[in-house]
Amino acid sequence: MSRIAPLTKPYPEAFAAAMTALMRGAEPLVLFTTLARHERAWSKFSAGSLLDRNSPLSLRQREIVIDRTTAKCGCEYEWGVHVAGFAARAGLDDAQIAATVRSDARDMVWSADEQALVGTVDALLDRKKLTDAEWARLRDHFDEAQSLEIIQLVAFYHGVALICGALDLPLETNAARFPPATEEGQLP
Template sequence: MARVPYAVDEDLDPEYRDLVVSSLQPGKRVNVYSAVGNNQEVLAGLRGFLGALWSDSGLSDRQRELLILTVASEIGSAYEWHQHVNIATDLGISEGEIRAIARDERPPFSEEERALVAYGRAVIRGRVTDAHHEALAEYLDDRAVVGAAAVAAAYLALGRVIDALGVELESSEEFVGWEVK
C-alpha cells in the first residue's frame, strides 16, 4: 500500500494537474507522479528534470530506454521496470533484449549498447571506472555521456522515491514480470 495518498485533480492546483500524466504514455495518469503530487513544486521540478533527460540528454530514445531498464533491473524497481517495458516495446526494443537486461546478459546488443548498459550498471553501483567511461566515449560525445550518467542517476533516485513512498502499479495493471513474455 502506498505510504502517501495519490493526488487527484481536486488536490492539485490547475497548473499542476497535467504533471501526473505520463508524457511517454500520453493520457496515462501514473501513480508515481500522483504520489509526488503531494508536493506540487517537487513534482514540477522532477518532471522538468526528467523531461530534459528525455529530450535533451543526447541519447536516442532507444538508448534512453535501455538505460532506464538497466537501472530498474539493477535496483529491483518493479514499478519502473513495468512502466518502461511498455515504453521500450513501443520503441521496438524486443522482448529478448528486455529479458537480456533483466538477466544482465549482453549478447543481443551491439558493442555500443553493451558499453552503455555496462556504464549504466556502473553508475548505479557507484563504480564508474576510466575503462567504463572510455568504452562509452568511443561511441558517444561528451554531451551524450553526461546525459547517460544523468539518466542512470536520475532513475536510481526516482526508484528510491518510488520505494520510499510505496508506489504501487496502477490498479488496472498487472506486473509484466522480469521475464517478459
C-alpha cells in the same frame, strides 16, 4: 496503497495541465499523483526529467539505460512503466527486455554500443564511479554530451527507484512485470 495517498480528482489546475500534456489522455501515474501532493516535491522531480525530445540519445539508447537502471535497482514499478510505454517504440524485443533484468553487458542481444550502455549502468550502480577503461569504452561509442546524458539518466532513475521503494508504490495495472527468474538470472 502508497505510504502517501496520491492526489485525487479534481487535480490542481497546473498539475492537470501538465498531466494532459505528458500523459496524452491516460490517467497520471501513481508516482506523479503521489509526488504532486507537495508542490515542491513535484516541481523538483518534474524539473529533473530527461524525457524531452532534445536528448542527444536515441529513444532506444535512453530506454536501455532507464530499463537497466530501474531493473538493477529492483524497481519493478518504473521498469514496468517504461517497458509498457516505450519498449516497442524503442525497438526492444522480448529477449532484450528480459536482458535488462536478467543478464549483463556481455549478453549477445546487445550491439557493442548497447553493451557499453549496460556496462556503464552496472558500473555506476555497483561502484558509483567509472574506471578509466569504462569511461574510454563509453566514449568509444558516445560523445561527451551523450555520455553526460547517460550518467544523468542513471542518477535520476536511481533516485526514482528510491522514491518508488520508499513510498511502496503499487504497480500500475497496465505496466509490464519483471520476467520470471531463470537458473542463471541474477537480477533484481
